[in-house]
Amino acid sequence: MIKIDQNLCKGCDICTEFCRKNVYEPSKTLNRKGVYLPVPVNIEECKKCNLCAILCPDLAITVEEDHE
Amino acid sequence: MSNKPKVSGFMNYLRKERIPTIFCAGCGNGTVINTFFNAMEMAELSLDNISMVSGIGCSSRIPGYIKCDSLHTTHGRPIAFATGVKLGNPDMDVVVFTGDGDAAAIGGNHLIHAARRNLDLTVICVNNSIYGMTGGQISPTSPKGSFASTTPYGALEAPFDLAKLVSGAGATYVSRWTTVHPLPLSNAIKKGLQNKGFSFIEVISQCPTYFGRKNRMRSAVEMMKYMKTHSVVKKKAKKMSEEELEGKIILGDFVNRNWPEFSEMLCEQVNEKSEKGLIDAIKSAYKTDL
Numbered sequence: 560m561i562k563i564d565q566n567l568c569k570g571c572d573i574c575t576e577f578c579r580k581n582v583y584e585p586s587k588t589l590n591r592k593g594v595y596l597p598v599p600v601n602i603e604e605c606k607k608c609n610l611c612a613i614l615c616p617d618l619a620i621t622v623e624e625d626h627e
Numbered sequence: 628m629s630n631k632p633k634v635s636g637f638m639n640y641l642r643k644e645r646i647p648t649i650f651c652a653g654c655g656n657g658t659v660i661n662t663f664f665n666a667m668e669m670a671e672l673s674l675d676n677i678s679m680v681s682g683i684g685c686s687s688r689i690p691g692y693i694k695c696d697s698l699h700t701t702h703g704r705p706i707a708f709a710t711g712v713k714l715g716n717p718d719m720d721v722v723v724f725t726g727d728g729d730a731a732a733i734g735g736n737h738l739i740h741a742a743r744r745n746l747d748l749t750v751i752c753v754n755n756s757i758y759g760m761t762g763g764q765i766s767p768t769s770p771k772g773s774f775a776s777t778t779p780y781g782a783l784e785a786p787f788d789l790a791k792l793v794s795g796a797g798a799t800y801v802s803r804w805t806t807v808h809p810l811p812l813s814n815a816i817k818k819g820l821q822n823k824g825f826s827f828i829e830v831i832s833q834c835p836t837y838f839g840r841k842n843r844m845r846s847a848v849e850m851m852k853y854m855k856t857h858s859v860v861k862k863k864a865k866k867m868s869e870e871e872l873e874g875k876i877i878l879g880d881f882v883n884r885n886w887p888e889f890s891e892m893l894c895e896q897v898n899e900k901s902e903k904g905l906i907d908a909i910k911s912a913y914k915t916d917l
């Protein structure tokens with residue numbers, strides 16, 4: 560699971576561009592705050608490396624470990 | 628580096644009522660906060676024993692978001708205040724957040740003298756090559772030819788190489804990374820926190836709002852891609868010519884040495900020479916106030 564906190568994300572696209580697995584795509588519509596949120600479209604590709612989460616300047620991303 | 632950061636717990640270190648931060652979208656300051664938490668966990672330190680000091684500038688607002696004791700001081704002076712914090716509380720881990728303008732222009736003297744003394748501080752300098760908060764003036768680290776509100780035709784001056792400057796002044800741990808290298812950067816901050824002496828971690832960071840806009844890089848992503856393609860690790864840089872290194876950002880540890888540390892020497896001296904002994908000497912100022 561990847562969660563993006565709508566209140567924190569500022570739509571900078573860093574996660575979209577720097578995830579090596581191209582998990583994210585920017586949303587096509589603005590949210591209430593006027594931000595194009597990233598959408599984790601290729602979630603099955605995610606390696607849970609947490610690179611997106613540590614790069615995110617606004618700590619908006621939570622990458623959850625799968626529970627067995 | 629394979630050990631992946633446990634970012635999900637970092638939110639607990641922040642003053643939640645103050646976020647989202649005031650920083651512009653894509654500003655590197657937030658990534659620096661995350662790498663600090665990662666480093667703090669790796670060094671097994673706790674915010675309970677950390678005191679943060681900052682000056683003026685965008686990056687100097689960082690401590691205000693973090694749940695620990697902090698001191699937001701005057702422009703250029705965080706290291707001077709941090710010296711007081713450390714000498715008054717020698718057991719505290721004192722961390723300074725500063726920017727290129729704060730540390731290298733107005734605070735340049737404090738920086739070199741704290742390095743010369745090898746005082747046990749961890750200074751994290753977020754270097755975005757511009758004054759962001761005050762409207763995009765050039766700073767002492769702006770590259771030659773770069774544009775800013777004060778250099779509409781391009782900067783003529785040569786910039787400071789901060790890592791070199793501080794190494795020359797006597798720091799015992801000096802490292803440089805960028806916001807595109809969060810894991811080696813975390814590791815460098817960890818080493819800085821563990822070093823008993825003056826540690827200086829220079830983080831090359833992006834200010835999309837001023838440096839980016841004035842220098843035709845329209846977004847944080849574009850700036851980060853530039854940093855990525857223009858970075859060379861020190862080992863590789865050694866084999867390159869001066870021309871090849873033109874415009875490159877050299878990364879890695881520049882200094883890592885074991886020299887006598889100032890607060891330790893001072894405490895020893897006070898213990899030995901003063902009749903009061905160390906604790907009484909430190910507290911004497913308060914006693915006479917009462």
Ligand code: SF4
Pocket residue numbers: 577578579580581582583604605606607608609610611612622
């Ligand atoms: S955890 Fe790694 S692989 Fe997964 S989305 Fe983030 S950067 Fe991409």
Ligand code: SF4
Pocket residue numbers: 563567568569570571572573574575596597614615616617618619620653
């Ligand atoms: S890096 Fe963070 S703030 Fe930027 S778009 Fe991704 S989730 Fe939003």
Ligand code: SF4
Pocket residue numbers: 649650651653654655656685686755759760833834835836837
């Ligand atoms: S002005 Fe620049 S340094 Fe300041 S918050 Fe905005 S992007 Fe960051």
